[in-house]
Each structure stands twice: as structure tokens, then as C-alpha cells.
Amino acid sequence: MRKTATKLADGRELIYYDLDGDVIREPADDPRPLPPVATTTEIRHDPVLGDDVVIASHRQTRTFLPPAEACPLCPSSPGRPTEIPASDYEVAVFENRFPSLAGEAAGRCEVVCFTSDHHASFAALGDDRAALVLAAWTDRTAELAALPSVRQVFCFENRGEEIGVTLGHPHGQIYAYPFVAPRTERMLASAAAHAARTGGRNLFDDTVAAEHEDGRRVVLAAGHWTAFVPYAAHWPYEVHLYPRRRVPDLLALDDAARTEFPQVYLELLRRFDRIFGTDQPPTPYVSAWHQAPFQDPRRDEFALHLELFTVRRAPGKLKFLAGSESGMNVFINDVPPETAAERLREVASE
Missing domain, CATH: 3.30.428.10 (HIT-like)
Incomplete structure (x- = not known):
């Protein structure tokens, strides 16, 4: 496996994971005039239930069920830049542009793209690609757990509009919580x-x-x-x-x-x-991975x-x-x- 880290136009991290260890990926050429990510994340503690609740009003403006030709998780093409500034990829992970959790004390949210094929599904992947996704989950768990504020790392996939998915491309997410989930x-x-x-x-x-x-x-x-x-x-x-x-x-x-x-x-x-x-x-x-909290x-x-x-x-x-x-x-x-x-x-x- 080869891991290649780069930056998007607004400074967010993007990481490619390739099965072929000899693959050479150039730094991202992201031509989009993106402003820095601005968030309003606030974590409030419910004194009655004892739960932590994330208030993230900036997510109201996130992309919602775009047509396939406007999917932000597909590879970029001439005249249509996306979140993945490459003509193709195997597995890609990047910081969410509309994160529920953000900031030094509030954790981090990442998007995991399982394949460049918009019309595929995780079930349609081969064994090698599924193993590469597992390697990406593991690598991101290690990296995120090393952040001082992170207590727990949650890798998951939501599939289907009935679940509440807002992007149809095969993808999952990773939440790095600054607390232990209820x-x-x-x-x-x-x-x-x-x-x-x-x-x-x-x-x-x-x-x-x-x-x-x-x-x-x-x-x-x-x-x-x-x-x-x-x-x-x-x-x-x-x-x-x-x-x-x-x-x-x-x-x-x-x-x-x-x-x-x-x-x-x-x-x-x-x-x-x-x-x-x-x-x-x-x-x-x-589909949700339950992992032990760190620093616990x-x-x-x-x-x-x-x-x-x-x-x-x-x-x-x-x-x-x-x-x-x-x-x-x-x-x-x-x-x-x-x-x-x-x-x-x-x-x-x-």
C-alpha cells in the first residue's frame, strides 16, 4: 500500500491510498477558489441525560443529493473540479468541508471514498479494495487517536437516502470525538x-x-x-x-x-x-465500527x-x-x- 498526503485549496488534508506501492501521486492541483472552512461547532453537555450534544448550525448549507454529474466525490475532470483533484483514485480520505466536529478541542470529521465509481457500492468491491479500505480505516484511527483532544475514533458508512445520506457516491465517514460516545x-x-x-x-x-x-x-x-x-x-x-x-x-x-x-x-x-x-x-x-476509547x-x-x-x-x-x-x-x-x-x-x- 502507498499513502500520499496533500492539501486542498482551502488547506484541508487529502490522503490517497493505493494498492500499488510504486504509485506516484503529484501534489493536489485544486483550482477552486475555496474560502477557509468556517464552522460553528459547539459541544454542549446535557445535565439530565449526561450526554454530549454537538451543535453545528453551519451544516445546514451542506451539499444535498446533487445529480451524479455534479457529485463532489467523483474524480475531477476538465472544467469540473471536485473534492478529489485527480482523474482517478482507489481510496481517498479528506477532511469534511462541512464537519460536525472541528477545531483543536472539538475533534475532526473525515470523508472516506471507497471507489471512484459513482454507481458502485461497497458490496461490489473486490477483496483487494475492501482490504485497502480496512487499511485506510486503521491508518486514520492511528493518526486521529494521536491528536491530543481525541478520545474515540468512529468509522462508519451510511448507505441509502432512507438512512439520511446526502451524497450518493459510495463513501463513509470517520468521526474523531473529543469525548467518549454515550x-x-x-x-x-x-x-x-x-x-x-x-x-x-x-x-x-x-x-x-x-x-x-x-x-x-x-x-x-x-x-x-x-x-x-x-x-x-x-x-x-x-x-x-x-x-x-x-x-x-x-x-x-x-x-x-x-x-x-x-x-x-x-x-x-x-x-x-x-x-x-x-x-x-x-x-x-x-455499518459502524465500535472501537475502545483512547486514553481510557x-x-x-x-x-x-x-x-x-x-x-x-x-x-x-x-x-x-x-x-x-x-x-x-x-x-x-x-x-x-x-x-x-x-x-x-x-x-x-x-
């Missing part, structure tokens, strides 16, 4: 309580072992990864993917797990696209894992977060987890 805090608290109840046993290890023993919700069991629908799944179709050897973050994955990841992950994504039948639009989903004494008790879920519950029907979910955070799932796992096994690749 969901992670809850996981860590649950892990501590489990250890206290069981004489020091690890919650994540016991959860994965229990799913293996039960077997009904296991979707895919590979040599170095396990994918299952959780016992108390929140979403109609939800899969959690864990490396067999517990590690706190992407940086700690061994070579065997890295080598196997593309086959496992691409298979899961392709199954998601087949859940509802081939006559349906591509399945909208969120609890990180060794955490387990790196990926959570993949869709808001579609049936053909033409979405799972909306209505009164119980949005008002009280009590999820009501219409699809039994065992049924979801069975369906995900049925649509396995031949």
Missing part, C-alpha cells in the same frame, strides 16, 4: 457490571461464546470472525461482527483477521442486498466489533423510530432475531 459508555458500564457479577469475566467474550453455543442466531462463522444477530436486536435485520480474538480497536487486529475480513464483510453486505429480493432497491444500512483505563475490557443494520423491515416498509424509540429509547422490533438470522443464512452466496 453508547460506548453504556457498553463499558455493562462490561464492568458483568465483571463484578462473574468474578472478572469479560462481557464481550461471554456474549460471543453464548451465541456460538446457542447457534440459532449465528449468520456466518469464519476462522477469525463471527457474525450473529444479537439476542435483543434493536433493528429488523442487525448483525454484529466480532474478531475471534478480542482486541480493543482496529490497530490491534492481527494479520490473519485482516486477511479474512474482506471475504466475510463483503459476504454480509451482499446478503443484506438479497434479504428482500433482487427486485427491490439496494438495502439501506448503517477501561479500553482493554472493550471488544472491537462492527454493527451492521438496516431500517427496512419488509419490501417497501421502513422501521421508523417513533414514540417509544425516540421518546423513551425503548426499541420495538417486528422481526424476531432468530427469523432474521435464518433469512440471512438463506441468502448466502452459492
